[in-house]
Amino acid sequence: MVQKKGSPQIVYPSGSILASNQAWFGSARAMREAILKESFRAHVGHIGSALCVVEILEALYGYILEADQPNNPDRDRFVLSKGHAALGLYVALYFKGWISAEQLSTFCGNDTTFGVHPEPHTPGVDFGTGSLGQGLSFATGAALAAKWQKSKRRVFALLSDAECNEGSTWEAAMFAAHHKLANLCAILDLNKQQAFGYTKDVINLPRLREIWQSFGWDVHEVDGHNLEQIVTTVNELNFVNGRPHVILAHTVFGKGVSFMEGQIKWHYSPLSEAELSQALNDVNKG
Amino acid sequence: MRLTFIKTLVELAHKDPRIVLLTADLGYSALEPFRDQFPDRYVNVGVAEQNMVGVATGLAEAGFIPFVYSIVTFASLRPYEFIRNGPIAHQLPVRIAGVGGGMEYSHNGLTHFGVEDIGVMRTQLGLSVYAPADANQTRSILQATFDAKGPIYYRLGKDDRTIVPGLEGSFIEGEAQLIREGKDCLLLSMGAVSNETALAAAQLKEAGLSCAHAVIASINPAPNIVSLLSNYSNIFTVEAHYIQGGLGSLVSECMADNAVKAKLTRIGLTRPPDSVTGDHDFLYGRYGLSPQAIAQKVSDVMKLSGVTC
Numbered sequence: 001m002v003q004k005k006g007s008p009q010i011v012y013p014s015g016s017i018l019a020s021n022q023a024w025f026g027s028a029r030a031m032r033e034a035i036l037k038e039s040f041r042a043h044v045g046h047i048g049s050a051l052c053v054v055e056i057l058e059a060l061y062g063y064i065l066e067a068d069q070p071n072n073p074d075r076d077r078f079v080l081s082k083g084h085a086a087l088g089l090y091v092a093l094y095f096k097g098w099i100s101a102e103q104l105s106t107f108c109g110n111d112t113t114f115g116v117h118p119e120p121h122t123p124g125v126d127f128g129t130g131s132l133g134q135g136l137s138f139a140t141g142a143a144l145a146a147k148w149q150k151s152k153r154r155v156f157a158l159l160s161d162a163e164c165n166e167g168s169t170w171e172a173a174m175f176a177a178h179h180k181l182a183n184l185c186a187i188l189d190l191n192k193q194q195a196f197g198y199t200k201d202v203i204n205l206p207r208l209r210e211i212w213q214s215f216g217w218d219v220h221e222v223d224g225h226n227l228e229q230i231v232t233t234v235n236e237l238n239f240v241n242g243r244p245h246v247i248l249a250h251t252v253f254g255k256g257v258s259f260m261e262g263q264i265k266w267h268y269s270p271l272s273e274a275e276l277s278q279a280l281n282d283v284n285k286g
Numbered sequence: 287m288r289l290t291f292i293k294t295l296v297e298l299a300h301k302d303p304r305i306v307l308l309t310a311d312l313g314y315s316a317l318e319p320f321r322d323q324f325p326d327r328y329v330n331v332g333v334a335e336q337n338m339v340g341v342a343t344g345l346a347e348a349g350f351i352p353f354v355y356s357i358v359t360f361a362s363l364r365p366y367e368f369i370r371n372g373p374i375a376h377q378l379p380v381r382i383a384g385v386g387g388g389m390e391y392s393h394n395g396l397t398h399f400g401v402e403d404i405g406v407m408r409t410q411l412g413l414s415v416y417a418p419a420d421a422n423q424t425r426s427i428l429q430a431t432f433d434a435k436g437p438i439y440y441r442l443g444k445d446d447r448t449i450v451p452g453l454e455g456s457f458i459e460g461e462a463q464l465i466r467e468g469k470d471c472l473l474l475s476m477g478a479v480s481n482e483t484a485l486a487a488a489q490l491k492e493a494g495l496s497c498a499h500a501v502i503a504s505i506n507p508a509p510n511i512v513s514l515l516s517n518y519s520n521i522f523t524v525e526a527h528y529i530q531g532g533l534g535s536l537v538s539e540c541m542a543d544n545a546v547k548a549k550l551t552r553i554g555l556t557r558p559p560d561s562v563t564g565d566h567d568f569l570y571g572r573y574g575l576s577p578q579a580i581a582q583k584v585s586d587v588m589k590l591s592g593v594t595c
Contacts, residue, residue, distance in 0.1 A: 119375075120377075127343070127344075127347070127376070130371070131371050134336075134340055137337045137344070138343050138347075138372065139344065141346075142345075142347060142348060145345045145347070145348030145350060148326070148345075167336075168336040168337060168340070172340060174332065178332075
């Protein structure tokens with residue numbers, strides 16, 4: 001276990017808090033706490049990007065993904081196309097029971113595969129990412145494979161709104177629609193900002209619903225912080241026939257931490273000790 | 287080589303259901319045999335090479351052996367980062383087949399020339415690279431490598447008729463194929479220009495210079511050629527590729543690493559294409575890759591080293 005000198009020991013909750021899903025013992029609050037503590041210990045940024053997808057990851061790993069084992073070939077696949085939110089994914093893998101607290105606490109240490117972005121050989125990771133605009137293609141291939149193999153498994157990809165800047169995202173979007181990959185579901189994290197500005201100021205895409213619809217996708221919109229709404233929306237999708245699905249999830253960047261919400265700074269900045277204290281206070285209060 | 291490649295792939299696909307073929311809208315009058323026999327294992331992804339490699343990565347993760355097909359530049363350079371972060375990083379059995387290495391697309395011009403693909407592809411540790419010299423060797427290479435565990439780049443020529451004399455389709459992974467014995471110097475060639483090299487060696491023989499000639503098709507990981515190199519004090523590499531990054535660089539590295547004491551002359555493109563177009567033979571003459579130009583270069587260098595011919 002890699003622990004920086006003087007950094008706080010992290011205590012995670014244990015035991016199931018959800019009778020409906022014994023394999024999941026997380027909650028949005030616990031996930032945010034773990035993200036904040038791990039990013040502080042490792043002195044690594046991308047905190048706001050991880051905080052805003054907490055409910056989406058909780059929905060996927062707690063209630064949606066049909067995946068009992070990380071190596072079951074017929075499990076649902078998940079691609080974190082916005083790879084810079086990997087800490088959120090690791091925390092979800094921890095609450096899913098696929099990685100240990102000890103593994104999670106190696107985040108961005110030495111001699112660990114748990115880095116800033118998910119590596120191809122990180123435990124529990126289906127596809128390594130980190131270069132924006134590649135994940136939807138991987139997911140599309142995985143969905144085509146399931147279709148060809150006549151498997152019921154589904155493929156989910158979580159994209160950032162900035163990934164809509166990448167041409168390759170649209171190559172994959174066209175392909176998935178043409179091939180009617182109904183077993184594919186993209187979730188678009190609309191946190192309205194990217195590394196160096198607000199999306200409206202960088203590349204404004206105010207009509208994303210119409211754009212995805214015109215590409216032949218089945219489009220839904222949810223409050224990306226409403227767990228029940230995310231789960232219900234996904235559960236009502238037709239994964240057998242029809243169009244691929246995209247869920248436009250409206251989120252708040254840095255969700256849950258008052259001084260991070262909507263702030264560009266928190267794409268990269270790590271936390272100071274005082275900021276951690278306030279952030280934990282916000283998260284536990286909210 | 288491409289027709290042979292597809293013919294061989296069809297044969298292999300009959301035996302191995304994991305094989306699927308993706309094209310980025312190229313391969314008219316080449317891929318039809320596969321498409322027609324395996325319509326459920328063939329996809330034209332459209333003109334979208336990045337997505338083609340991404341999709342192939344997803345297919346390979348699920349157990350398929352996807353072949354992706356395009357012209358050399360569009361198969362290698364356009365989706366390069368996808369190749370790196372997809373099949374190479376994940377060590378999945380995606381096969382990238384690029385057609386038209388060198389200037390085989392002649393009148394189509396610069397955008398269609400594959401003159402740096404080997405340079406960029408062989409820098410990728412974890413990617414196997416093969417450059418067959420003719421159709422028969424293409425067949426041997428594909429049969430020997432198609433089900434390897436990791437990703438592969440095949441650099442193919444367009445020409446299915448020209449057969450490199452003496453090669454007889456031979457291929458051994460990690461080795462050079464010696465097709466002509468000789469004592470005065472060693473010629474090493476990569477890809478379809480091996481034919482021009484073989485013709486040059488024959489011309490030089492007539493003129494009294496005894497050149498050994500070996501074909502190097504196993505490019506990455508680097509083949510074991512140290513003992514071959516050690517027999518000569520004059521070595522020439524011939525490639526339809528920039529002299530930087532390709533076979534010449536590969537041989538230079540091998541010589542430096544193993545303290546092989548010999549003079550190396552790299553024959554290939556020494557300047558970028560300049561928009562002047564012409565047919566295959568015209569361009570190979572213009573860039574010093576015709577049999578005559580290769581023979582002349584070898585002869586000039588050998589005269590300077592005191593060997594007359």
